[in-house]
Amino acid sequence: xxxxxxxxxxxxxxxxxxxxxxxxxxxxxxxxxxxxxxxxxxxxxxxxxxxxxxxxxxxxxxxxxxxxxxxxxxxxxxxxxxxxxxxxxxxxxxxxxxxxxxxxxxxxxxxxxxxxxxxxxxxxxxxxxxxxxxxxxxxxxxxxxxxxxxxxxxxxxxxxxxxxxxxxxxxxx
Amino acid sequence: xxxxxxxxxxxxxxxxxxxxxxxxxxxxxxxxxxxxxxxxxxxxxxxxxxxxxxxxxxxxxxxxxxxxxxxxxxxxxxxxxxxxxxxxxxxxxxxxxxxxxxxxxxxxxxxxxxxxxxxxxxxxxxxxxxxxxxxxxxxxxxxxxxxxxxxxxxxxxxxxxxxxxxxxxxxxxxxxxxxxxxxxxxxxxxxxxxxxxxxxxxxxxxxxxxxxxxxxxxxxxxxxxxxxxxxxxxxxxxxxxxxxxxxxxxxxxxxxxxxxxxxxxxxxxxxxx
Numbered sequence: 001x002x003x004x005x006x007x008x009x010x011x012x013x014x015x016x017x018x019x020x021x022x023x024x025x026x027x028x029x030x031x032x033x034x035x036x037x038x039x040x041x042x043x044x045x046x047x048x049x050x051x052x053x054x055x056x057x058x059x060x061x062x063x064x065x066x067x068x069x070x071x072x073x074x075x076x077x078x079x080x081x082x083x084x085x086x087x088x089x090x091x092x093x094x095x096x097x098x099x100x101x102x103x104x105x106x107x108x109x110x111x112x113x114x115x116x117x118x119x120x121x122x123x124x125x126x127x128x129x130x131x132x133x134x135x136x137x138x139x140x141x142x143x144x145x146x147x148x149x150x151x152x153x154x155x156x157x158x159x160x161x162x163x164x165x166x167x168x169x170x171x172x173x
Numbered sequence: 174x175x176x177x178x179x180x181x182x183x184x185x186x187x188x189x190x191x192x193x194x195x196x197x198x199x200x201x202x203x204x205x206x207x208x209x210x211x212x213x214x215x216x217x218x219x220x221x222x223x224x225x226x227x228x229x230x231x232x233x234x235x236x237x238x239x240x241x242x243x244x245x246x247x248x249x250x251x252x253x254x255x256x257x258x259x260x261x262x263x264x265x266x267x268x269x270x271x272x273x274x275x276x277x278x279x280x281x282x283x284x285x286x287x288x289x290x291x292x293x294x295x296x297x298x299x300x301x302x303x304x305x306x307x308x309x310x311x312x313x314x315x316x317x318x319x320x321x322x323x324x325x326x327x328x329x330x331x332x333x334x335x336x337x338x339x340x341x342x343x344x345x346x347x348x349x350x351x352x353x354x355x356x357x358x359x360x361x362x363x364x365x366x367x368x369x370x371x372x373x374x375x376x377x378x379x380x381x382x383x384x385x386x387x388x389x390x391x392x393x394x395x396x397x398x399x400x401x402x403x404x405x406x407x408x409x410x411x412x413x414x415x416x417x418x419x420x421x422x423x424x425x426x427x428x429x430x431x432x433x434x435x436x437x438x439x440x441x442x443x444x445x446x
Contacts, residue, residue, distance in 0.1 A: 001405070001406050001407035003397075003401060005407075006397050006400060006401055006405065007393075007394075007397045009333055009336060009337055009340075009397075010340060010393045010396050010397040010400065011390065011393045011397075012337045013336070013337040013338070013339075013340025013341045013344070013393070014340065014341070014344060014348075014389045014390060014392065014393040014396075016337060016338070016340075016341035017340070017341040017342075017343075017344040017345045017348050017389070018348060018385070018386070018389055020341065020345050021345060021348045021349050021352055021385075022352075022382075024349070025352070025378075036371065038375070038378040038381070038382070039375065039378055039382055042382060043386075046386070058330075058333075058334070058337070061334075062334065062337055062338055062341065065338065066338070066341055066342070066345075069184075069305070069310050069313070069342075071247075072184065072244075072301065072302070072305050073247055073248070074297065074298055074301040074302075075248060075251060075294055075297060075298065076297070077208055123251075127251075127255045127258075127259075127290055127293075127294060128255065128258045128259070128262075129258055129259050129262050129286075148371055151372075152371070152372075152375040155372070155375060155376070156375060156378065156379065156382060159379055159382075159383075160379070160382050160383060160386055163383045163386075164383075164386055164387070164390070167387055168387070168390060
């Protein structure tokens with residue numbers, strides 16, 4: 001493990017802690033559950049854009065795991081995998097678009113939305129009777145908080161990344 | 174805004190019980206088996222037995238049963254929705270109609286199905302909450318690292334994942350305190366967080382985010398330097414102060430749960446009574 005790897009490892013650890021801290025600050029609470037946080041996804045995007053997609057995926061998966069430890073919501077084994085490690089991990093996909101951060105964040109946000117969407121469908125397949133239409137409900141519910149969260153993340157990530165580059169200009173090789 | 178009261182991380186309830194002392198790998202395994210069992214059982218008798226054993230486990234773990242109920246609070250809405258959907262729209266027209274509300278009919282079949290599905294959800298949540306109540310995040314991380322070790326060959330960085338997780342868990346309380354300090358400092362300068370539309374509130378977070386990021390990643394730099402100075406080289410050949418080891422109680426837990434699962438599977442698919 002060289003110096004660069006160690007730095008990446010430690011930074012991912014801190015980014016995961018930041019996600020947990022920031023998701024405790026709720027800016028807006030939606031009536032049907034789900035809430036919009038104070039840019040709790042920004043640390044994942046920061047890591048992804050700084051260190052690339054693989055580091056972003058790692059940071060996301062771990063943030064999902066920590067999120068589960070803090071506030072477990074377990075109704076189906078597949079749902080847990082999709083809602084926590086997979087959903088958060090996919091945010092890290094943004095790191096594969098280091099040159100165009102906005103597109104990266106949108107793709108990452110969309111990927112996370114898809115994971116929650118599928119998990120909603122899985123839940124309904126397991127617990128709701130046949131004939132109900134889970135797809136629309138799941139899309140509306142998950143879209144209602146993901147859309148604003150992603151918009152906020154774009155704005156905040158760009159601002160934070162710009163500020164951080166000035167203060168901490170050392171770019172990883 | 175007080176944030177530090179969240180400092181106790183997660184749902185872990187420290188007690189001195191056999192269940193707490195079980196190896197985390199055992200607890201992960203047994204919880205997985207429990208989940209299999211919950212989805213395999215197809216009648217109320219089975220769920221009755223399972224509920225009774227879960228109550229037994231809670232008592233053994235010295236976790237008050239009120240905590241089992243508390244774990245259900247976040248899913249209350251889903252539970253209700255599941256029950257109502259199954260009650261009215263399951264398409265089970267057989268059985269005696271019990272109540273008629275306009276076009277909606279509740280049959281005895283539908284009622285028993287709604288109760289069964291709701292019970293499945295409740296048992297699943299209670300079983301997994303027993304795991305989070307009795308396993309500290311650190312023990313969970315250790316267990317994860319060991320369970321991921323065989324996957325090293327296909328490129329899963331088990332040790333690194335566990336190390337990052339430990340760093341995150343260790344610094345969550347520190348960074349929470351830091352956040353609170355920054356928020357108070359900015360409020361003293363006249364910052365407003367709770368007013369305006371969504372975008373305005375989001376932008377108001379910037380004077381918190383930037384100092385928080387700066388301070389967090391400065392700490393990260395220091396920690397990386399400290400680890401390097403102590404010659405940290407990753408998981409290869411690293412020794413630990415506390416090695417995970419299976420004890421007799423782990424053997425008992427494994428034997429009992431594997432045996433119970435096997436009996437259940439056999440009775441389900443081989444048609445044994």
